[in-house]
Amino acid sequence: MSEAMTxxxxxxxxxxxxxxxxxxxxxxxxxxxAALMKRAGLTHxxxxxxxxNRDDLVAHAVDRMFQDSAFVLQRHLGGNAAAKGLSxxxxxxxxxxxxxxTDGGCPLPSLGGEACRMPAAARARFADGITAFRAALxxxxxxxxxxDPEALAASVLAEMVxxxxxxRALDDDAAKDALHASRxxxxxxxxxxxxx
Numbered sequence: 001m002s003e004a005m006t007x008x009x010x011x012x013x014x015x016x017x018x019x020x021x022x023x024x025x026x027x028x029x030x031x032x033x034a035a036l037m038k039r040a041g042l043t044h045x046x047x048x049x050x051x052x053n054r055d056d057l058v059a060h061a062v063d064r065m066f067q068d069s070a071f072v073l074q075r076h077l078g079g080n081a082a083a084k085g086l087s088x089x090x091x092x093x094x095x096x097x098x099x100x101x102t103d104g105g106c107p108l109p110s111l112g113g114e115a116c117r118m119p120a121a122a123r124a125r126f127a128d129g130i131t132a133f134r135a136a137l138x139x140x141x142x143x144x145x146x147x148d149p150e151a152l153a154a155s156v157l158a159e160m161v162x163x164x165x166x167x168r169a170l171d172d173d174a175a176k177d178a179l180h181a182s183r184x185x186x187x188x189x190x191x192x193x194x195x196x
Contacts, residue, residue, distance in 0.1 A: 012050045015040050019061035020068070021103040024110040028058050028118050059121035065107035066129030072106070073136040082143035087192050089140075093160050094179045094186075099167050108133075108157075109164040133157055146190060159186055 005013065018040040022031040033054055034044045051057040076089040092098065098105055108130070111118075115126045134153045141149035141156075163182035167175040187194045 008049070011042065011046070015042070015047070015050055015057075016061055016064040019057055020064045020107075023058070023061055024065065024105075024107060025103050027111065027114050028122065029114075031058075033057070055119035055121065058119055059125055062107065062111075062118070062122045062125040062129065065111075066125070066132065068104065069106045069108075069129065069133055070136075073133065077136055077140045082140045082145075083192055086137075086140050086144060086190060087187060090160065090183055090186050090192075094163055094167075094183045096176060096179065099164065099175055099179065102168065106133075106161075106164075108161040109168060112161060112165070130157070141190070144190070152190070156186060156190065 015036065019031060019036055022036060022039065033047050036057075037044045037047055047057075051060065072092065073089070076092060077085040079085075080088065093106065102110060107126075111126070115123055118126065134150075134157050137156055138149045138153035141152050146152050159182065163179065167178050167182075170178060184194050
């Protein structure tokens with residue numbers, strides 16, 4: 001959190017951080033206002049100083065989760081050559097560490113299946129997050145010289161999200177094998193170097 005934030009802004013950010021973690025762990029329906037405020041170390045009554053209602057909280061928590069995704073995309077794709085950035089992003093996204101950290105990271109593997117049941121504002125923000133992620137991939141794929149980068153970006157994103165979603169449903173050994181295979185196949189399909 002920024003030092004320049006007011007106390008109210010810091011409190012709101014803390015609530016959103018906890019809401020984002022809780023939603024990734026339990027889904028949008030798995031967070032109640034009272035439990036969330038307790039988790040954030042605050043009283044239930046203080047909630048309405050920051051959000052209109054639970055739906056407003058869910059929409060802002062979706063924004064918060066995609067801020068994390070934007071940070072990851074910037075870290076890997078922002079300052080690196082396209083091939084290096086894409087390779088590093090795939091390695092990070094499809095890693096054992098990411099699989100185990102269900103309370104952090106990209107919200108797509110955790111919440112993609114339930115986005116259609118979220119409140120309208122949260123659904124719209126979820127769709128915006130997907131669009132931004134896909135655009136970042138397309139920009140890197142364009143710089144890499146990949147043919148039809150827009151279509152490839154959509155496919156790469158779907159494969160990364162699907163691979164992580166499935167890996168989280170498997171036991172450790174099977175998940176490790178699935179993630180390894182997905183990383184290698186994605187890199188091969190894009191034309192990135194793959195370890196022998």
